[in-house]
Each structure stands twice: as C-alpha cells, then as structure tokens.
Amino acid sequence: xxxxxxxxxxxxxxxxxxxxxxxxxxxxxxxxxxxxxxxxxxxxxxxxxxxxxxxxxxxxxxxxxxxxxxxxxxxxxxxxxxxxxxxxxxxxxxxxxxxxxxxxxxxxxxxxxxxxxxxxxxxxxxxxxxxxxxxxxxxxxxxxxxxxxxxxxxxxxxxxxxxxxxxxxxxxxxxxxxxxxxxxxxxxxxxxxxxxxxxxxxxxxxxxxxxxxxxxxxxxxxxxxxxxxxxxxxxxxxxxxxxxxxxxxxxxxxxxxxxxxxxxxxxxxxxxxxxxxxxxxxxxxxxxxxxxxxxxxxxxxxxxxxxxxxxxxxxxxxxxxxxxxxxxxxxxxxxxxxxxxxxxxxxxxxxxxxxxxxxxxxxxxxxxxxxxxxxxxxxxxxxxxxxxxxxxxxxxxxxxxxxxxxxxxxxxxxxxxxxxxxxxxxxxxxxxxxxxxxxxxxxxxxxxxxxxxxxxxxxxxxxxxxxxxxxxxxxxxxxxxxxxxxxxxxxxxxxxxxxxx
Numbered sequence: 224x225x226x227x228x229x230x231x232x233x234x235x236x237x238x239x240x241x242x243x244x245x246x247x248x249x250x251x252x253x254x255x256x257x258x259x260x261x262x263x264x265x266x267x268x269x270x271x272x273x274x275x276x277x278x279x280x281x282x283x284x285x286x287x288x289x290x291x292x293x294x295x296x297x298x299x300x301x302x303x304x305x306x307x308x309x310x311x312x313x314x315x316x317x318x319x320x321x322x323x324x325x326x327x328x329x330x331x332x333x334x335x336x337x338x339x340x341x342x343x344x345x346x347x348x349x350x351x352x353x354x355x356x357x358x359x360x361x362x363x364x365x366x367x368x369x370x371x372x373x374x375x376x377x378x379x380x381x382x383x384x385x386x387x388x389x390x391x392x393x394x395x396x397x398x399x400x401x402x403x404x405x406x407x408x409x410x411x412x413x414x415x416x417x418x419x420x421x422x423x424x425x426x427x428x429x430x431x432x433x434x435x436x437x438x439x440x441x442x443x444x445x446x447x448x449x450x451x452x453x454x455x456x457x458x459x460x461x462x463x464x465x466x467x468x469x470x471x472x473x474x475x476x477x478x479x480x481x482x483x484x485x486x487x488x489x490x491x492x493x494x495x496x497x498x499x500x501x502x503x504x505x506x507x508x509x510x511x512x513x514x515x516x517x518x519x520x521x522x523x524x525x526x527x528x529x530x531x532x533x534x535x536x537x538x539x540x541x542x543x544x545x546x547x548x549x550x551x552x553x554x555x556x557x558x559x560x561x562x563x564x565x566x567x568x569x570x571x572x573x574x575x576x577x578x579x580x581x582x583x584x585x586x587x588x589x590x591x592x593x594x595x596x597x598x599x600x601x602x603x604x605x606x607x608x609x610x611x612x613x614x615x616x617x618x619x620x621x622x623x624x625x626x627x628x629x630x631x632x633x634x635x636x637x638x639x640x641x642x643x644x645x646x647x648x649x650x651x652x653x654x655x656x657x658x659x660x661x662x663x664x665x666x667x668x669x670x671x672x673x674x675x676x677x678x679x680x681x682x683x684x685x686x687x688x689x690x691x692x693x694x695x696x697x698x699x700x701x702x703x704x705x706x707x708x709x710x711x712x713x714x715x716x717x718x719x720x721x722x723x724x
Contacts, residue, residue, distance in 0.1 A: 468528070470665055637661065
C-alpha cells in the first residue's frame with residue numbers, strides 16, 4: 224500500500240499544503256488558503272500583526288482542498304511537516320489559549336529595544352555568542368510585550384514562534400527547535416545552550432521558552448481534535464519543523480557550504496550555507512542554525528532578507544483592480560516585459576514593509592523616482608517595480624559577498640516572483656550568478672522533511688530523488704552592462720533617500 228507525506232507552509236500571505244507520494248516524492252496535490260493574500264493588521268506605524276487562529280483556519284481549509292483533490296485515504300499519511308514564517312511571536316497561557324495577536328516578522332516596534340540591547344550587552348557578546356544583534360527579532364518583541372503590555376506578559380505560559388503554535392494546534396505539544404531558538408536570538412552558539420545573558424538582560428525567565436526537540440524527529444502526534452478538523456487520522460506524527468527560509472533551502476537541497484538558495488514572495492531572501500560562525504557587525508544580514516546544524520558539525524545559514532519585495536508587486540496589483548477586474552500576475556509580467564530594460568530611468572525603491580535590516584533597521588518607505596507623466600506607461604512602472612526588487616536583493620548580496628558567501632549557482636523554487644522571466648533575467652545579471660529553478664516549494668520541502676523525520680528516507684539523497692531543475696538562466700553579456708547602469712542609478716536614488724532619513 225502506498226504511503227504519503229503532507230507538508231504545511233505557514234506564510235504571512237497564505238497557508239500552503241502539499242501532499243507527496245512518499246516513495247517517489249511525486250507531488251499529488253497542493254493548495255493554499257486563502258486564494259488572495261491574508262490580511263496583515265497594522266493599527267499603528269511599524270506594527271504588523273496576524274491572529275494565529277486565522278492561520279489555523281486556513282490550514283484546515285487548505286488541507287481539505289488537498290485531500291479532495293488527491294482522493295487518498297488519510298490513514299496512509301505517515302508524516303506531517305511544518306514550515307513557517309520566521310521571527311514572529313505567539314503567546315499562550317496555561318490553557319494554551321492565545322493571549323494577543325502574533326507580532327509577525329515584519330513588525331518593527333521593537334527595533335529600539337534591540338538596538339539598546341546590542342550596545343549594552345556589547346558587540347563582542349552579540350557577534351561571537353549570538354551571531355547577531357538582538358535587533359527586531361522575537362526576543363526583543365517579547366521584551367516589548369513585557370514593557371508595554373505587562374498584564375498580558377504576566378499571563379504568559381510559553382512564548383512561541385508561529386511554527387511552534389501550528390505544531391501545538393496539530394498535536395497539543397508545546398516545543399520548539401534549536402534553529403527556531405536561534406532565529407528568535409535565544410541561542411548561544413558557543414555554549415550550545417539558551418542565551419542566559421540576553422535573557423537575564425531582558426528579565427525573561429528561561430522557562431517561558433519551550434523545550435527544544437530535533438528538527439527531524441517525531442515532535443508529537445495528531446490529536447483527536449485536530450484530526451477531526453483537518454480530516455486526517457489521529458496519531459499521525461509531526462516529524463519536521465523549520466522556519467520558511469531554512470526550509471526553502473532544504474527543499475532545494477541547499478545544505479552545504481557554497482550552496483545558496485533564494486525566494487521572492489512577500490519578502491525576498493538570499494540564503495547561503497556556511498560551516499563557520501560568521502556575523503555581520505552592522506547587522507545587515509543574519510546568521511542562524513540551519514536545519515542540519517549540530518554542535519559537532521555546524522551548518523549555519525546566512526540570511527539576507529528584504530521585507531519589501533513581492534508585497535510591492537502585490538500592492539500594485541491590488542490597486543490596479545480599482546480600475547476593473549483584478550489582473551493576474553501573468554498579465555502584470557507580460558505588461559512589464561513590454562517596457563525597456565532600465566524602465567527608461569524610472570526607479571522604484573520597494574522598501575515599504577517595515578524597517579529593513581539591510582538598511583540597518585531604517586524604515587525609509589517605498590518611493591518612486593523620475594516618473595515622467597508624458598513618457599512612462601503602466602508597463603514602465605511594473606518593470607521598475609520588478610527591477611527595484613532585484614536591485615534591492617543585489618544590494619544585499621554585496622554584503623553576503625563581503626562575508627565570504629561565494630556561489631556560482633543560486634537555486635530557487637519556480638514560484639512567486641521567479642515565475643516572471645523578466646525578474647529571472649534581471650536577477651541573474653544583477654547578482655552575477657547562474658539561476659536554477661526547481662519543481663518544489665516550501666510545503667513540498669516540509670513534506671520531504673517529514674519523510675526524513677519518520678525514517679521513510681534514509682538520508683538527504685533519498686529525499687531529493689524527485690527534485691528536478693525545470694528552468695535555467697545565466698548572465699548575458701548583452702544585458703549585464705545595461706543592468707549595471709540601471710543598478711547604479713537605483714543605488715544613487717537609494718543613497719539620496721538614506722541621507723534624508
């Protein structure tokens with residue numbers, strides 16, 4: 224009898240679910256909920272929140288879609304994997320009830336808390352022991368709640384990441400992983416324990432954090448209640464959990480030094496793997512434990528994240544709908560391709576989704592430069608948005624190169640912005656590396672991880688048996704110089720904006 228693996232990918236735009244046939248790794252069905260992007264609530268400047276109950280609602284809806292499409296008996300699903308939006312904060316009480324909406328990854332309210340911690344704890348401690356400044360990460364968000372919502376803080380039983388919450392809803396178990404603790408800036412890489420000094424500085428008790436379980440392991444089993452809601456079999460093991468960017472790298476078989484992955488959804492990421500404890504002293508990029516990290520065999524992911532990437536494209540699409548039907552992304556891509564390379568000197572800075580780490584936690588907003596109302600068309604604007612997103616990734620990649628990230632090929636899933644030929648052409652020419660696109664996504668990666676966690680796959684090689692490169696791009700000499708000129712103009716406008724902030 225065939226067995227199956229299911230993966231959940233909890234993003235800030237949607238929850239995606241994929242079902243794989245375990246032996247072959249073949250994708251049988253996938254779905255997302257909602258069909259359009261989930262709302263991010265921003266009641267004040269720099270705030271970004273979502274309620275965890277909304278994530279669960281959409282996980283249930285997407286699971287039902289997948290089961291209906293696949294037509295398989297759920298009792299033959301042998302493992303569940305979870306990928307999730309990183310750096311968020313979910314707070315529960317002793318009854319495992321959520322105390323407030325989740326403060327998600329692009330929320331900037333804790334920037335100054337993290338900045339003070341960096342200066343008072345000292346650069347050496349933060350860079351050598353945490354591999355990061357505390358910044359706007361989960362630990363600093365938890366401190367914000369302590370300082371600003373003390374009544375809520377006093378009720379906290381556990382502080383979790385979004386993926387920890389989803390696993391709790393699936394199994395009833397409250398736990399986390401070492402990579403998860405590292406992404407929250409709760410982990411001391413020298414002592415291989417919780418970061419006592421940071422926790423003491425923030426006056427956070429250690430027992431507020433869940434116990435860590437291995438990334439690839441049985442982390443709990445599907446409860447009767449969750450199974451009933453999802454339409455799955457009680458007792459199905461949850462056997463893998465990882466943040467979305469380490470999971471995306473895992474999905475692309477990016478596990479070893481010199482290998483690099485990229486994504487371009489709501490945010491844009493380039494993620495390189497190293498075995499050395501590298502830290503950026505300006506905190507523009509960040510280093511976390513990778514899915515295959517251990518104390519005796521370190522594997523670390525250096526993560527460049529641009530908050531304002533695909534969300535800029537999405538914003539433009541939504542506002543175009545005011546003139547009629549909501550256009551598809553394919554229609555936007557075709558219209559963007561009608562404009563010339565460089566968008567006739569129209570420049571878009573896409574930094575409109577909170578404070579940007581690559582800009583040292585400044586929030587300069589999104590902006591448009593050089594718009595000529597007599598010459599520029601909608602096509603120019605659409606292309607300038609895609610090029611601006613690529614240029615922001617290129618700007619960050621310069622920092623990765625400073626830290627020693629070297630790569631000839633970057634791997635990405637054929638999804639989101641990478642569905643645009645124009646975007647891919649710009650990306651490979653600006654970054655200066657080949658680009659390979661694969662038939663995978665985060666939900667499929669989570670399903671493969673679940674297979675390793677329950678022992679369906681004996682090793683990583685078996686897990687990737689069905690991974691296939693479907694498109695390939697490389698820099699073209701006829702484009703590179705033109706992109707360099709357009710990129711130089713973009714950086715000039717960026718530097719002007721930075722001077723004004």
